[in-house]
Amino acid sequence: MSELRAATLGYAVLAATAAAYLAVYTTSLGHLPTPFDYLSLLNTSLPLVFVAIGQSLVVLTGGIDLSVGGMVGLGVAIVAAGSTGSAAVTAGWMLAAVAAGAACGAVNGVVVARGRIAPILTTLATLSVYSGLALKVLPVPGGEISPAVRSVLTDPDLPTGLIWLGAAVAGWLVLRRTRFGMRVYAVGSDEAAARASGVPTVRVKVGVYSLSGLCSGLAAVFYVSTTTSGDPNAGDPFILTSIAAVVVGGIAFAGGRGSALGAVAGAFALTLVIDVLFFAGIDPLYQSLFQGLFLVVAVLLGSLLRWRRSGSPLRLRRFGSPLRLRRFGGLLRWRRS
Secondary structure (H helix, E strand, O other): OHHHOOOOHHHHHHHHHHHHHHHHHHHHHHOOOHHHHHHHHHHHHHHHHHHHHHHHHHHHHOOOOOOOOHHHHHHHHHHOOOOOOOHHHHHHHHHHHHHHHHHHHHHHHHHHHHHOOOOHHHHHHHHHHHHHHHHHOOOOOEOOHHHHHHHHOOOOOOOOHHHHHHHHHHHHHHHHHOOHHHHHHHHHHHHHHHHHHHOOHHHHHHHHHHHHHHHHHHHHHHHHHHOOOEOOOOOOHHHHHHHHHHOOOOOOOOOOOOOOHHHHHHHHHHHHHHHHHOOOOOOOOHHHHHHHHHHHHHHHHHHEEEHHOOOOOEEEEOOOOOEEEEOOEEEEEEEEE
């Protein structure tokens, strides 16, 4: 129940976006979405779902991982450059991509935790390193993937993606209840207090960044499976969209509060926004504008939701003096402090 409550914002945004998608799709084409449309949406969303889960773990500790784009791009490059069409060879290179992602994430964690360098600076630097490695491995887009592997991961005719989505959600639910999962929340809530109570904060941080890298490697695998080819720059869009999914999912950037389930819902909502804009006939040049507005509205809704839950006054400033917005019998009134 607590997981559902923590992800309320993500579910609400997803429900609203899904309603808009159904309305715009039906108006544009004159019929409801087909099973193929739903499968396409599911398969297209999976890479962002995995990156968002990894980003959630990092944000819950009070950090941020900007290098997810570079790790996804590197994973995509490894799979595309190494695969030859054979199912066994493709599967081997996919495992190598996941391992490379975990190793890159571990490097981030060591630098952040041991070097005590700000996460945003560390991951911004490693983003360039991993992106450069991706271009070295795969200088130009290309490659292929075995149809047999694709049928297992993202079959366009069967909902195999639901199995992997369920596995990702189950993995989070299990991790959340382990000692490591509880330590993640403890570090995000108050790192000094967690360290004083015996929590190995360094190992926790290295662990969450390693898991973020592992999730980025999985995202690369599903990206190649969906697109059937590779692009070394494929990870660039995931930098901002993963952060947006975390924000839409209601996870606090201060750390220690939220659920990756909300980020999963946010990932699907962000994918739906693209489809809504497409069927609404919005010029692709303005899609970034509407995505930004969507994110701003989601953040504002999240702030109002947390305010209503806490019951504390919303403090604003007007003409240099603080004002409080309080509720009286269901009404909102200003009161000067």
